[in-house]
Amino acid sequence: MDSKDIKIVVTGDICINSLQWITYPQNSEGFNWQTHLNMHSILKPGESLLLSELVSLSTGACVLSPKIDDIEQTLSREFLRSTAELSLFSKYTDGRSKEKVYRVSRFLGFTGPTASNSKLLPIIKDDENADLVIIDDENNGFNLNVEYWPLAIKTLGKAPIVLYKLNNPNGSSNLWKHLESNHLENTIVIINADDLRSKGVNISKSLSWEKTAQNFLWQIENNPNLAFLAKCHHLVVPFGLEGAIYYRNDRITESRLYFLPYEFEGGLVNENQGRMYGLTSSFVAGLAQSIVVDNAKKELLAISINDGIRQGMVNAHKYFIEGFGKNVEETPFPNPAVFIEDKSNIIKKKHVQDVRIPCSTNINCPSCWYILKDKSSTNLAGIAYDIVKNGEEKVLNFIPIAQFGNLKTVDRIEIESYRSIKNLIWEYISTKNTVRPLSIAVFGTPGSGKSFGVTEIASSIAPKLIKKLDYNLSQFRSPSDLINAFHRVRDYSLKGRIPLVILDEFDSSFDGKLGWLKYFLAPMQDGVFREGEATHSIGKVILVFAGGTSSTFKEFCGKGILDENDQKQFNSYFKTAKGPDFVSRLRGYVNILGVNPTDDTMGDQLYIIRRAMLLRSLLERKVPHLINEHGEAQIDNGVLRALLKVPRYKHESRSMEAILEMSMLTQARKWEQSLLPAREQLKLHVDEEQFLRHMMHDAFYSEKIESIAIAIHDKYRSLNKDNIDYDENFIKPWHELSEDLKDCNRDEVKHIPEALLRINYDITSVKDKPQVKEFTQVELESLAEYEHTRWYLHRKDAGWSYGEVKSYKDKTDPAFVTWDMLPEEKKNKVYEVIKIWPEILANSNFNIEQLKFTCQCEHKSIEQGII
Structure with missing residues (x-):
């Protein structure tokens, strides 16, 4: 028609x-x-x-x-x-x-x-x-x-x-x-x-x-x-x-x-x-x-x-x-x-992208739903590697990305915090006849970029109107230093500018813990500061209080203290220091997450994406010659893995930047492992042992394939030595196995990392024996289906086919069917093999690490086998 x-x-x-x-x-x-x-x-x-x-x-x-x-x-x-x-x-x-x-x-x-x-x-x-x-x-x-x-x-x-x-x-x-x-x-x-x-x-x-x-x-x-x-x-x-x-x-x-x-x-x-x-x-x-x-x-x-x-x-x-x-x-x-x-x-x-809105999420839990999680079939580590290799524009074109000047983030929690701050600043700038300052608090570990984030937000709104002024309270020796700073702020305000005043380490000690807070109350509430008998109007100004001793707002307010006596002690000195009065005058706050995972690791798995975006930005700005004409970063996979997977950077983003600057990359065509700084120099910024283990992960794992295969076989033998229903070829000692069966076991071990990635786990080489992981029933079923399919394809390549009787001579096997068609008793045998993996990997100093980011709500559901 x-x-x-x-x-x-x-x-x-x-x-x-x-x-x-x-x-x-x-x-x-x-x-x-x-x-x-x-x-x-x-x-x-x-x-x-x-x-x-x-x-x-x-x-x-x-x-x-x-x-x-x-x-x-x-x-x-x-x-x-x-x-x-x-x-x-x-x-x-x-x-x-x-x-x-x-x-x-x-x-x-x-x-x-x-x-x-x-x-x-x-x-x-x-x-x-x-x-x-x-x-x-x-x-x-x-x-x-x-x-x-x-x-x-x-x-x-x-x-x-x-x-x-x-x-x-x-x-x-x-x-x-x-x-x-x-x-x-x-x-x-x-x-x-x-x-x-x-x-x-x-x-x-x-x-x-x-x-x-x-x-x-x-x-x-x-x-x-x-x-x-x-x-x-x-x-x-x-x-x-x-x-x-x-x-x-x-x-x-x-x-x-x-x-x-x-x-x-x-x-x-x-x-x-x-x-x-x-x-x-x-x-x-x-x-x-x-x-x-x-x-x-x-x-x-x-x-x-x-x-x-x-x-x-x-x-x-x-x-x-x-x-x-x-x-x-x-x-x-x-x-x-x-x-x-x-x-x-x-x-x-x-x-225009689209995504199904889950109806089971907790509306008060910002970690319950990430579009990044739903829109990507790849685990977070895979996305992070791709960002560094090919650039975020080619990789992250299907998820929400917030940009404020030179600041970019895909983390929902950061996006909501930054946009809340942007909305506050915009409303404040747009409102006429405002007499009190706009007060915002920013928390994060040193090097996480606290002042950078707020500065970029302000610059993206009104770069010609806003004037940034930086003061570090830990360097002030008396209240007169603060008065002098406020005079300078007032001068810019009288010139028609809106000062963006970064008061770094505002929570540092001065005549006791949080001693500076009482000096901020009048400027925050009334927009004035006192000098002797004189009172001065500070004018229209944005006060940004950047924490130096507290990495989160929750920590600053003492809400995470578990011991009752410690909580009472904190409440007492917090009240004496005018902490509640200070908090009541704030109009917003943001916790800068940085490149290290937060203490709430269950809710923060996106740190690897933050690292990837920062690393790609550093490569583009500092060593652009390592980006080829197709936009592909020339970096060794081991170096990339270590930079993204090392547990912590001692000085947050400054450490990642330092490692790049300390590497010999001026004339390099590719960031090879040999160009990294010496082990002693790495120690300044990361745990060098962990860093090198991540970098050498592929080599470590390849070296242990044989020993892991033997260990899995021996464990399987010990579990089934008295079971007359099991094929005697499977419970022979390793040295008596045919080369065909040995290869089958080796192939199983080679594909364990790939199998774990399918349920959003990775294995990492660690110095000490880690805790043994226990799979949920849902995870176990997913791994077993994958393992059976891998075995099926491996056997098929070796010339095996379906037969009612198992015959090594004719290469026939009644288990040579798809997972859905496999009898329940044979599925149970596959489950038994999968259950062996965590113990053997732990004994070989490989830790099973979660890649899938979940909140506490979802984690409970996973443990219960609901999802």
Whole structure:
């Protein structure tokens, strides 16, 4: 079916948009009015009138809708009107051109109709057999007036697809009750996230996609005001231009998040780019576009929605970019170019990623769900190696990445903390007549980059306005040093700058523990500092308190102290030092995670990704000649493994940077093991024994394959020596085994590391015998299936085949079947072999190390065999 044969009805509330803008005189000659500022105004269609034009352009189908032929001539005061002021704004934010277009600089409000109800218009040539019905319900009267509803939804027996765009989450309207009773199965509800928030629905914004998605799912399942939306078979919620959620509740109950990896909600549009009405309408037009195309292919509705969300996000972004054009009176609006795909598109459908939102996560646990975990089939170590080798742009193009100036992070906890700080700084800068400073605390181990992170965030917001000032409190000898620092801060504030004051090691001792805190209270609370009898205003300033003795906010507040007496002692001196008063004046804090794993290792397995991103950055900045023309880093696998896997860097990122600078790489073509600093020099920054063991891991393991194979065989013999059902060839001493069986055992050992990687474990060489790992039942089953499949392929290559009787001469075996077909008693034999691995590996000084990052919630589930 051609799209022109599809009938679409578009209707809903009617609004006329009155646009006003000012132009400057072009010359000083001509009539008097031509030499002054000129005020222009024009009327444009809004709400359902605009939506019908967008749908017509996007689909090319026959669109039946209300019409106003000449909006300027037929304008009646019976219609609702919206007035907006326009200005010229840069078309793009990336500086690709100096072209400017008109967008809304200020919405001036509505002008109500002369009557109590806004005038509505009938659908021209309405058709009860319409294939697709699109309704724009702005809660301006249409949902109450049945006579204006489309015939296709009022006629019994008709079942069109309905796109129901609404801005008021209210399940009591007559229109919704009608759709719920008669068309729920084929209705797709579209409501903007900001419209939900405006009605008191608590969904986080611009922190992380995971948190936004979890908040939404919790609200839709628990908020009684959204109970009617939870009944929707298909609910689509756009989050700005950058994301959307598809909540499906028909035969399948599932929610999916769609997002742009390098952007967060609101990130594509700067404050100095203006605004546009009709963004959700252009998104709906994209949904309609995909439904029309897929209808010709007779695709399922859910598949059409999946594609339509991507198309809608592309359309909405292009619609914003085009604005009202560079000449409002001459540029067509809406612009047909919005729906023409070309190479210049900044956002393309392929850029939009999607992921299923888990419904079992703990909304208060930020470690419960990472998109990185769900979107990658590779373990974290594999991703980390790939980042260093090929660059994050090629590897991390499917997960959320936050960038603030030169700072990049993929860690959800860091993203949420950094974006919270960015939001605080932005609000503070934007607020006028602020009398008190913005106080933020930053914690992390020395070398983790505490001041760097906040500085990059501030610079990404207002680099010309903010002036960074650094002070280390451990170097101050008296309060007068602090007063002198505040005078300098005040000087910059009086010059119209906003000082970003880094107060490093603010928690250092001064006349006792935390002795400096009491001197910060007045500046933090009242924005003043005292010098003798004089009181000075410090002005508009951002105070950043960087911890020197506490690596986390929790540690600073003493919340991790387990001993009751120690806790009481801490509370006493913390109160005496004015700790609670200081904390109450903070408006935010961030824990910088750095390149070392946090103490909460169960919740922090992403340290290896942080290390990889830093290492790749160091290679690009300090030794770019080691990056070839294809963007591939030339680094030995052993060196890379050691740098990423060594347990701790003694001085965080400074140590990683030092090891690179100490290596002889100036004339090198590849970072080989021989170019590393001497063992004694490595000791300054890492445990050199552990570092070298990681570097030599492959060699260590290769050397021990034979001994591990013998140990596994001997253990297996001892467990089954009295079992008459076992093949005597398997319980012979190692030296009596045939070479074929020895090779089979060696092949098993060679593939143990690969098997463990499949369940997100790695083996590492350690100096002392580690604790023996015990596999969960779920892990055991996964390993056993892998091991049987490996054995099957190994035997197949050796010429074996299925036979009812096992024969070494004929190379037949009744176990030569797939895992699913293997009898239970033979599966148990495979389980027994797998259970031997951890003990033998531990005896050979190999530790089984978890790669899969889990939170405490998930770890409990794994231990119980739930997941």
